[in-house]
Structure formats: structure tokens, C-alpha cells
Amino acid sequence: MSDVTAAGATGRPGTSDLRGFWRWVRAWLVAPDRGKARLLIAGVVAMTLAQVAIQIRFNTWNRDFFDALDKRNPDAFQYQIMVFLVLAALSMTAAVYQLYLKQLLQLAWREWLTRRLTKAWLHESRQYQLEAGAAEADNPDQRIAEDVRLAADLSVDFVVGLLVSITMLIAFVGILWSLSGPLDVVLGGMSFHIPGYMVWAAVLYALIGSGLTWWVGRPMVRIQVRRTTAEADFRFGLTRARESSESIALIRGEADERRGIDRLFGEVRGVWRELMRSQRNLMWLTSAYGTLAMIFPTVVASPAYFAGAMSLGVLMQVGAAFAQVQAALNWFVDRFPSIAEWRSATSRLVAFQDALDDLEALAADPEQTTISMEETKEGEPERLELDQLEIALADGTTVIAGASATIEPGERVLIKGESGSGKSTLFRAIGGLWPWGGGRIITPPREAMAFLPQRPYVPLGTLSGTLTYPSSAESFDKDKQVDVLERVGLGHLTDQLEDDQRWDRVLSLGEQQRLAMARLLLQEPRWIFLDEATAALDEENQDLMMTMLIDSLPDSAIVSIGHRPGLDAFHTRTLMLEKREGGAGFRRAAPRVVSERTRRRRERFLHRRMPV
Structure with a gap:
């Protein structure tokens, strides 16, 4: 019987966080109480595609604008200014409504997930049983209030960002391929013909950056999990002191409570220092990576410009297209700190759900030895x-x-x-x-x-x-x-x-x-x-x-x-x-x-x- 109780008291640390969270996504999209989830998703996708289309038009405008400057053509310059104003108005409208629809989607997703977890928690004494035996599901209030918010908000952010990156990549790889042309390189007496070399340069640059980011930043996921737990324990200690204020005052226990709270905050301070060191190391990398990205496409494309193979406008268009391709490929690099925070919140939520599922299975399985x-x-x-x-x-x-x-x-x-x-x-x-x-x-x-x-x-x-x-x-x-x-x-x-x-x-x-x-x-x-x-x-x-x-x-x-x-x-x-x-x-x-x-x-x- 002790084996049974141990299984019921702990979560399953081996459960995949991504797989567990994906179960919630699928359940939400087919749930009767999903609300306007599908309509909101369609709206976000539509606004995202509209933004991508506007950025493609901005890319050709970039070429025409700088060509007008290069040719000192005031009429063409004024026309391009008008085009810019129209594109800017459309871009702002698409951005505003994409943000609004995304926030509605985040709120709807958070509301559904909160209701689902709260219902499972406050069901047939599960809330008491977790407190009595499930060490893996401590501070359920923190998990439902804070971790659900982070998981929902960041999940939608990631999906929308990934959608933007993929569509931008598809759109601008073709533009960059056609504009950059081939590159002939001679190494060791051997000649190499590289078509669309700017695309390969962007891919290589992004792969190097992503690999280094993962290598430098991988401890952040583990540290974020510990940080969230330490913050929850510290908040619980403060709440407990507030709720027990009369008893503490009557027995003059303030000094001991301060020592306990100082100890809990010491855990917070220690894990934050670890996180700061990890973020500092990652910042060195991302700062250098971003700074080099400002000049890298121009340097790579400059030989064709100096050879007269492209105009200034085309050079600027190539640089803008390269920046879009690089930004799409850099999705992982740019969002790695947020990914670590999302993994932390998701890991705690999945452990919480696993603990609830264990209790449910304990009650439902006829082979389990229970009362x-x-x-x-x-x-x-x-x-x-x-x-x-x-x-x-x-x-x-x-x-x-x-x-x-x-x-x-x-x-x-x-x-x-x-x-x-x-x-x-x-x-x-x-x-x-x-x-x-x-x-x-x-x-x-x-x-x-x-x-x-x-x-x-x-x-x-x-x-x-x-x-x-x-x-x-x-x-x-x-x-x-x-x-x-x-x-x-x-x-x-x-x-x-x-x-x-x-x-x-x-x-x-x-x-x-x-x-x-x-x-x-x-x-x-x-x-x-x-x-x-x-x-x-x-x-x-x-x-x-x-x-x-x-x-x-x-x-x-x-x-x-x-x-x-x-x-x-x-x-x-x-x-x-x-x-x-x-x-x-x-x-x-x-x-x-x-x-x-x-x-x-x-x-x-x-x-x-x-x-x-």
C-alpha cells in the first residue's frame, strides 16, 4: 500500500512539458466552452499575414526610395514619400489590431486554462489531498494565478512570433535569392559558384547565433524553475505571517518570523544572482550578435555594389531583405530568455496537472488500494x-x-x-x-x-x-x-x-x-x-x-x-x-x-x- 500512496503523492517528473502543454491546446480548441478561440486565432493570422504583405511592399519601396535619392529625382522622391505614408498607416492599423486580437486570445486562453485547473483542483477534496500528500504541487495558488498567466501569454506570443518568422522567411528568402545573385569564390585553386549567396550567409549567421545561444543560455531553464519556486515560497511565507499576525504578536514571535522570511528571501536572492549571471553571459553573446548584424549584410553585399552589379537602392533592398530573413531565422536567439521563463511556468503547471491526474487515477483505478x-x-x-x-x-x-x-x-x-x-x-x-x-x-x-x-x-x-x-x-x-x-x-x-x-x-x-x-x-x-x-x-x-x-x-x-x-x-x-x-x-x-x-x-x- 505504501507504493500506491507514494505514486499518488507525487507528480511525474519525466512527463514532457511540451507534450503536456500541447494536450491543453488541443483540448481548448475542441472544448465546448472555448468561446471565440478559433475566430480570434483566424483574426490574428489574418493580421499577421497583412503585416507580412506590407513588409514585402516596404522592401520594394526601400529600393525605389533610395534609387530616387541616387538619381536626384524630386518627383519620384515625393511620390515615394506618399507611398510610405500609406504603407505606414496600413502597417500601424495591422499592428494595432494584431496586438488587440492577440491580447484577447491570451485572455481567453488564460481564462479557459484557469477554469480548467481550478475545477480540477477544487473537486472532490483534491485541494486538501494535494496539501496532504503531493509535494510536487506546492503553492497551487501561485501556479494557477502566475504560472497560467505566463504560460498563456508567452505561448500566444511564441506562436504569433513563429508565424511571423515563418511567413517572413518564405517571403524574403525568394527576394534575397533573386537580388543577391551568385558568388564566385576561388579557394586553393578551385572555383566555387554559389547561387543566392546572401541567403546562405543569412542561414549560416543565424545557425551560428542559435547554436551559441543554446549553449550559453541552456542553464537558464533550470534556474527559472528554481526562481519561480523560490518566489512562490517567499510569497507564501509573507502571506502566512500576515494571516497569523495575531498569534505572532501575542507570543512575540516577530524576530523568528523575520529570520524565516530572511531565509526565504535568501533563496530568492541566491537564485536571482544565478539568473543574472546567466543573463549576463547571454547578453554578451546577443549584444555582439545584434551589433554585427547591423553591418554584416552590407559588408557581404558590398563587392557586388563596388563592381557596379547593383545600385544603391538595390543594395539597401538587399540589406533590408537580409535583415528580415535574419530576423526570421533569429527567432530562437531573440526569445531564448522568454522561452526559459515559459518552460519554467509550463513545467510547474504540468507537474500540478500530473499531481491532480494521479489523485484522479488513484480514485478511479479499482486495482489501487484506497479507502x-x-x-x-x-x-x-x-x-x-x-x-x-x-x-x-x-x-x-x-x-x-x-x-x-x-x-x-x-x-x-x-x-x-x-x-x-x-x-x-x-x-x-x-x-x-x-x-x-x-x-x-x-x-x-x-x-x-x-x-x-x-x-x-x-x-x-x-x-x-x-x-x-x-x-x-x-x-x-x-x-x-x-x-x-x-x-x-x-x-x-x-x-x-x-x-x-x-x-x-x-x-x-x-x-x-x-x-x-x-x-x-x-x-x-x-x-x-x-x-x-x-x-x-x-x-x-x-x-x-x-x-x-x-x-x-x-x-x-x-x-x-x-x-x-x-x-x-x-x-x-x-x-x-x-x-x-x-x-x-x-x-x-x-x-x-x-x-x-x-x-x-x-x-x-x-x-x-x-x-x-
């Missing part, structure tokens, strides 16, 4: 049944082994055990969050169950939306919302139901736990699962909350995890988790008989007003 989750079949009495349940950590360590129990509707069962016996992990397994292990769990229908962890989730938005979560605020009458708040002792908040605040900061943990209890009173689930859900309340308020819950929902089953002795009085049965060699298991306790004293105590609490 089998089943819902009570229609027509059968609802129940919670643990059948030879084995629960393991993501690394394969077994924490619960061979646990079996059945809980019937309306029962109130307390699960106890010493720290580390696996109580909270059992809670997650029952909720379907924890796939690692074996055996079977039969649960009531998911819509009949409600789970309250020790720290309730408090979403962003109004207090009304927080109270009714995950249902909408409109799902429950406002009078009923006010009533349940008053019943749990939060009556002082009833006039703030429509206030939009960070309620996770406004409310204390005890108030958040009361708010979670109010949700139960609204939703009235048939099965309630509590994991230390009253731990932040004093014993008196805990007893009152439990009493109110039982009397308000008398037919609902309650399964609690807790340590306080006072909880025993509110449950009719206890399941004790005992640590054993090979994994904890249940030791059954005798059914609990509620004493007359406890019954009177509950009645007394029921008729008292909940203190604020």
Missing part, C-alpha cells in the same frame, strides 16, 4: 459503517488498522483516543477527504451530512452569506437567520447581517464555533460530525450548545471527536481508539446511560439564555 467510499443505497436505512477500515498517511504509514463500527440514525457517538491515535484523520476519511488506506466506509447521502472541524471555515462576504454557507444567503429567511444567531448567543450581530467584513478576523474562535452551530440549526442535517467543534468554548457554553443542538435536532445522528469529560453526557455511546502495533483500533465501551442529574442539568441549560 472505498459508498453511500447508503436508495431504499436502505441510512447508516455510517466502517468496515475493516485502514487509514494511512500519504507516505504509507498506517495510523488506523482493522477498525469496524456501525452507527445508526439518531445515535450520538463520541470517538475518543489519545493524541496521535488518528481521530482527526478518521474524521477526514469519513468526509471523503482522505483516500490513503484500505477498507470500506458506507456513509449516509452526502447532502444529509454536515461536518464541523475545530476551526470552522469563514468565507469572505456578508455575515448572512457566512451564516448560510455553502448555501446562498437568499436560501433562508432573514427572520430565521436572526433567530439562530440569537439562540447561539450571537444576537449582538443580528444588525450586521448585510455587513461585508473579514469575519474570520472580526469574530473570535469561540464566536466562529457558535456561528458554525447556527449553520447546523439552519440546515438541519440528519447526520452531524463534530471534530473538537466546541473546544474554544468554556464548559458551560459547550454544554449549552450541545444541549441546544440535541433538542433542536433530536432525530439527527451526532458523531463527535473530543477530549473534554463533559462531552460524555451528551452521547449515548463511546468508541475508544487505542494505539496498537500496526495501527490504532476501536475498543468498544458500554452504552452510556444518561443520569437523572445530567438530564436535569440539560433542562436547566435549555431554559437559560446563552451568555454573550
